Amino acid sequence: MLSLALFTRNSLAAQAIEQVVHEADLFRLAAVLSPETSVHESLKTLSMRDPELILADLADWQLLAPLLKATQETRLRARWIGFAPDWSGGQQFDLFRAGVTQLVREPFGPADLEKAAFQAFHESEPPMRPGLWAFLPSKAGGGCSTLVLNTAGALQQQLRRDVLVIEADARSGSISILMNLAPGMPIHEALERAAEMTPLEWQKFQVALGGVHILPADPAKPGRLPSWADYHHLLRFLDNRYNHILVDLPEVVNDATAEVVRRAENVFVVCTPEIPSLKMSDIRCQDLIHRGVPRERIRLLVTRFKRDDMSIRDVEKNLGWPVYATLANDYRSVRSSILESRLVSSDSAFGKDCRALAQMLSGTAEAPAPVGALGRLSRLIAK
Numbered sequence: 491m492l493s494l495a496l497f498t499r500n501s502l503a504a505q506a507i508e509q510v511v512h513e514a515d516l517f518r519l520a521a522v523l524s525p526e527t528s529v530h531e532s533l534k535t536l537s538m539r540d541p542e543l544i545l546a547d548l549a550d551w552q553l554l555a556p557l558l559k560a561t562q563e564t565r566l567r568a569r570w571i572g573f574a575p576d577w578s579g580g581q582q583f584d585l586f587r588a589g590v591t592q593l594v595r596e597p598f599g600p601a602d603l604e605k606a607a608f609q610a611f612h613e614s615e616p617p618m619r620p621g622l623w624a625f626l627p628s629k630a631g632g633g634c635s636t637l638v639l640n641t642a643g644a645l646q647q648q649l650r651r652d653v654l655v656i657e658a659d660a661r662s663g664s665i666s667i668l669m670n671l672a673p674g675m676p677i678h679e680a681l682e683r684a685a686e687m688t689p690l691e692w693q694k695f696q697v698a699l700g701g702v703h704i705l706p707a708d709p710a711k712p713g714r715l716p717s718w719a720d721y722h723h724l725l726r727f728l729d730n731r732y733n734h735i736l737v738d739l740p741e742v743v744n745d746a747t748a749e750v751v752r753r754a755e756n757v758f759v760v761c762t763p764e765i766p767s768l769k770m771s772d773i774r775c776q777d778l779i780h781r782g783v784p785r786e787r788i789r790l791l792v793t794r795f796k797r798d799d800m801s802i803r804d805v806e807k808n809l810g811w812p813v814y815a816t817l818a819n820d821y822r823s824v825r826s827s828i829l830e831s832r833l834v835s836s837d838s839a840f841g842k843d844c845r846a847l848a849q850m851l852s853g854t855a856e857a858p859a860p861v862g863a864l865g866r867l868s869r870l871i872a873k
Contacts, residue, residue, distance in 0.1 A: 491515075491516060491517055491518040491685055491719065492516060492517050492518070492542045492543055492607060492685075492719050493517075493518050493520040493539065493540070493541045493542050493543070493685070494511060494517045494518065494519055494520060494541055494542070494543045494544075494545055495519075495520050495521045495522075495523060495535075495536060495539060495541040495543070495544050495545070495568065496508075496519065496521070496522045496523065496544075496545045497523050497524070497525050497532075497544065497545070497546045497547060497550065497554055497557075498522075498524075498525070498546075498547035498549075498550065499524055499525060499526065499547070499549075499550055500547060500549070503547065503596075504522055506597070507545065508522070510598065510599060510600055510603055511603070513599075513600045514600035514603055514604055515600075516600075516604055516607065516717055516719060517543070517603070517607070518685075520539040520540075520541045521535060521536075521539050521541065523535060525546075525547065525550035525553035525554050525557075526550075526553060529556050529557050529560050532557050533557070533560055533561070533564065533566075536561065536566055536568065537564070537566065540566070540567070540568075541568050542567060542568060542569065543568060543569055543570075543571060543607060543610065544561075544568045544569070544570045544571070545571050545572075545573065545603075546558075546570055546571070546572050546573070546590065547572075547573060547574075548572045548573060548574035548577065548585070548590075548593075549574065551572075551585075555588065558570060558588060558589050558590070559588075562589060569591070569592075569610040569611065570589055570590045570591070570592075570610075571590070571592045571593070571594060571603075571606050571607065571610060572585055572590040572592070572593050572594075573593070573594045573595070573596055573598065574593070574595070574596060575595065575596045576595065577593065591609075591610060591613055592606040592607075592609050592610045593606070594606045607719075608718065611718075611722065615752070615782070616749075616752050616753050617753070618753060618754070618755055618787075619725070619729065619735075619753045619754070619755065620755050621732070621733055621734040621735060621755060621852075622725075622734075622735045622737070622750070622753055622754045622755055623734070623735070623736050623737070623754055623755060623756050623757075623758065623851060624736075624737045624739055624750050624751045624754040624756075624757045624758065625637065625638045625736065625737065625738055625739060625757075625758045625760055625791075626739040626740065626741055626743065626751075626757070626758070626759060626760065626774060627740075627741045627759075627760050627761070628741065628759055628760065628761035628762075628767045628768070628770040628771040628773075628774050629741060629761075629766065629767050629770045630662075630741060632760055632761055632762045632767055632793060632794075633760070633762070633793045633794060633824070634738065634760040634793075635657070635663070635664055635665055635668070635738050636668070636824055636828075636834075637760055637791065637793055637817065637844070638655060638736050638738040639655060639665060639668075639669070639699075639702075639704075639738075639833065640827075640833055640834045640840065640841065640844040641736065641844045641847055641848050641851070642654075642655045642702045642734070642736050643699075643700050643701075643702055643833040643834075643844070644836070644841070644844045644845040644847070644848035644849075645702075645733075645734055645848045645851075645852060646700065646701040646702050647700065647701060647833075647836065648836070648845050648848065648849075649848065649849070649852055649854055651733040651734055651852065652703075652731075652732045652733045652734070653701075653702050653703065653732060653733065653734045653735075653736065654696065654702075654703045654704070654705065654728065654731075654732040654734070654735045654736070655702060655703070655704045655705070655735075655736050655737075655738060656677065656705045656724075656735060656736070656737045656738065657677060657704065657705060657706050657707040657738050658677065658707075658737050658738060658739045658740065658747055658750065659707055659738065659739065659740040660676070660677055660678045660707045660708075660709070660712040660713060660716070661707075661709055661712040661740075662707075662709055662740065663677075663706065663707030663709060663738065664709075665704060665706050665707070665738065666704075666706040666707065666708065667709075668828050668831070669699055669704075669831050669832075670831035671697050671699065671704065671706055672697075675694045675695040676705075676706055676707055676708035676711060676713070677705050677706065677707050677708075678707075678708075678711070678712060678713025678714065678716065679695070679713065680695045680705055680724065681713075681716045681720035681721065681723075681724055682713070682714075682720065684720055684723035684724040684726075684727055685719075685723040687723075687724075687727045692727075692731075699833070700832070700833050703732070715746070716746045717745070717746055718745050718746050718748065718749050720746060721746050721747065721749035721750055722749050725749065725750070725753060734851075734852070737750050737754070739751075741770075741774065742777075743777055743778065743781055748781045748782070751778055751781060751783050752781065752782050752783060754783075754787065755787065756787050756788075756789050756851070757778055757783055757787055757788050757789065758789045758790070758791050758814070759771050759774045759775055759778075759788065759789070759790050759791070760791045760793060761790065761791070761792055761793070761809075762792065762793055762794045763792060763794065763795055763796070763805060765808060768805065768808040768809050769808065771790060771809050771811065772809060772810050772811065775788050775790075775811055788811075789814035789815075790809060790811050790812070790813050790814050791813075791814055791815050791816070791817065791847075792805055792813055792815070792816040792817070793816075793817045793819075794817075794818075794819040794821075795816035795817060795818065795819055796819050802816065815843075815847055815850070817840060817843040817844070817847070818839035818840050818842075818843050820834075820838055820839040820840035820841075820843075823835060823838035823839065823840050823841065824840055
């Protein structure tokens with residue numbers, strides 16, 4: 491939830507807004523404060539409560555303007571939202587220039603406040619987070635989770651990097667099933683706790699597999715649908731804790747998981763050489779662009795690739811997008827690893843491909859590889 495501080499002298503407005511905040515189910519009311527309180531005392535309270543949003547009654551703007559200026563000179567993270575029955579274009583311009591970038595018109599409901607909060611956090615493109623990589627399948631059953639898990643394993647085992655895998659498909663994620671893991675605290679609970687998460691609490695959520703930390707899903711207990719704020723808080727908490735974060739996404743990006751793909755260094759659409767999967771890849775890529783992902787960060791990976799079945803040129807013709815990399819159709823090695831609840835052997839064809847991919851992603855490969863030089867990793871095209 492987003493923590494919110496309310497400034498108003500109107501007790502009736504305060505009661506109504508408290509009800510709106512409760513109904514929205516996106517906010518936590520951190521404080522209700524009077525604009526008549528001194529700037530010093532207000533700053534002291536805000537520093538203690540550290541709200542993410544300040545909802546300001548514009549009827550008291552003359553009292554609140556000095557406080558807004560003071561908050562801008564501190565490290566307070568709060569974004570300001572103003573509310574009033576009406577305002578002129580000139581007033582809106584002055585408020586925007588002062589730092590009140592979002593306005594809601596009284597009376598307002600939960601949807602109005604949620605929209606203003608979303609826009610307050612999405613006024614500009616979020617900063618790209620190096621080492622954050624998102625993977626989504628063009629369609630289910632394409633081996634995306636297996637690819638994510640083993641690429642993470644290669645990063646940790648071969649390159650000695652701190653790696654986290656987030657299984658973002660709370661309803662159908664299969665990593666815990668494939669690897670016989672017992673997710674005591676699955677992802678939906680981590681998302682719900684992310685705003686107040688402590689390092690000690692985090693130890694209860696992540697589980698280890700071959701040195702890789704995993705935040706798994708529990709399809710038997712999927713929990714409520716997460717909000718964009720849940721992922722905003724989770725990524726903020728994890729920002730300095732891992733060199734690399736690999737997110738295993740469901741095929742359809744929603745408002746919540748859009749927080750991941752918009753911040754990711756690269757977003758990989760994973761498909762197989764079959765026509766339906768290839769055709770769906772273009773749909774996924776277009777959806778990512780619609781969600782605000784820059785085209786140059788979208789990459790295509792083809793799993794279960796057999797050079798004698800379809801050429802790279804044929805794949806690219808069907809996709810309309812260049813292929814970033816292909817990975818071997820190494821069914822026997824992958825099946826054996828799943829049956830034994832372990833990562834794929836590093837000397838298998840698929841294991842070598844995952845290691846080569848990990849090296850390319852992390853920038854540790856010495857030079858671009860010629861066709862066929864990295865086991866079955868037949869081609870890598872950097873846009």
